């Protein structure tokens with residue numbers, strides 16, 4: 123089953139959508155939302171769309187064929203209409219677009235070959251085959267779509283050239299018509315391949331730049347750590363539980379800037395980021411929270427473990443020689459530790475961490491307050 127079925131895409135949040143948009147989302151996207159450029163959402167849309175188009179075409183045409191007493195064609199069309207309807211229901215229930223894509227495409231191949239073989243209504247059956255390459259490449263992707271289209275073309279050649287008028291059942295195509303049908307089908311196949319390929323490249327490029335922008339929006343350019351926005355996002359998404367916040371503030375950082383210059387201050391912030399990151403346990407998050415403030419989120423950690431980690435970091439900073447421009451610089455930092463949970467939501471926890479930090483400063487700095 124696809125990733126959707128494992129629940130990676132949430133049900134649509136219809137908050138700001140009007141009823142038309144809600145209907146469109148419900149009918150075409152099955153009420154799913156998620157990453158705008160998500161390949162899964164695109165595929166769901168396409169499979170669903172072709173399924174709906176399949177019903178819209180085969181059902182009335184089947185009824186019309188029944189009305190004209192063309193029983194063979196009517197049965198074939200109604201049978202496909204039934205398959206497409208069942209597929210719709212299955213897709214809505216399971217969101218398994220891979221299986222549903224196959225349910226759309228293979229009956230479509232059969233129907234098209236059947237129409238070419240019998241000629242459909244008044245020998246016009248072949249006019250429908252030109253939609254096949256686009257549908258196949260959309261649903262099966264470039265590689266598989268091309269392979270299936272080559273097989274389909276070969277079957278088309280066999281029907282057009284070897285089965286024409288056989289046993290009085292097959293439609294008779296004269297030499298010019300069969301050549302033109304085949305040639306125009308190959309042209310459509312070729313153009314559809316180019317279109318699908320460029321669409322995929324375009325989509326990939328779009329997704330890549332979207333990911334890049336997202337990363338940039340959440341990264342602090344100086345330290346390459348998460349910035350405040352990135353950290354806040356993770357904390358908001360994090361499940362409440364054994365999570366501790368550690369707010370770290372460099373002591374007398376202004377003096378460093380004043381004494382050694384702003385570049386030295388930047389160098390110290392970058393080195394500090396590496397120093398703290400080394401002590402960060404697995405699964406934890408580290409961010410540059412503000413100017414000379416770092417915020418650590420320790421997950422699956424109780425208070426004593428959080429204090430232990432903070433103490434290690436405090437000592438690592440205190441004992442580190444920041445070597446800049448042939449000078450050894452020593453700094454210290456103050457810490458505020460606070461648990462995060464349902465009784466202590468993010469906004470409150472951050473305020474408490476800030477208060478504890480200033481208590482640590484008041485107590486002489488180079489301190490941890492819990």
Ligand SMILES: Nc1nc2c(ncn2[C@@H]2O[C@H](COP(=O)(O)OP(=O)(O)OP(=O)(O)O)[C@@H](O)[C@H]2O)c(=O)[nH]1
Pocket residue numbers: 344371372373374375376377379383384385386387388391412413414483487
């Ligand atoms: N070099 C550099 N300095 C920064 C950056 N962001 C903030 N600062 C400086 O950090 C200093 C923070 O100073 P204060 O808030 O007075 O705090 P402090 O000097 O560390 O004193 P305490 O926090 O009370 O121990 C200011 O001088 C800011 O200019 C930065 O990205 N690079």
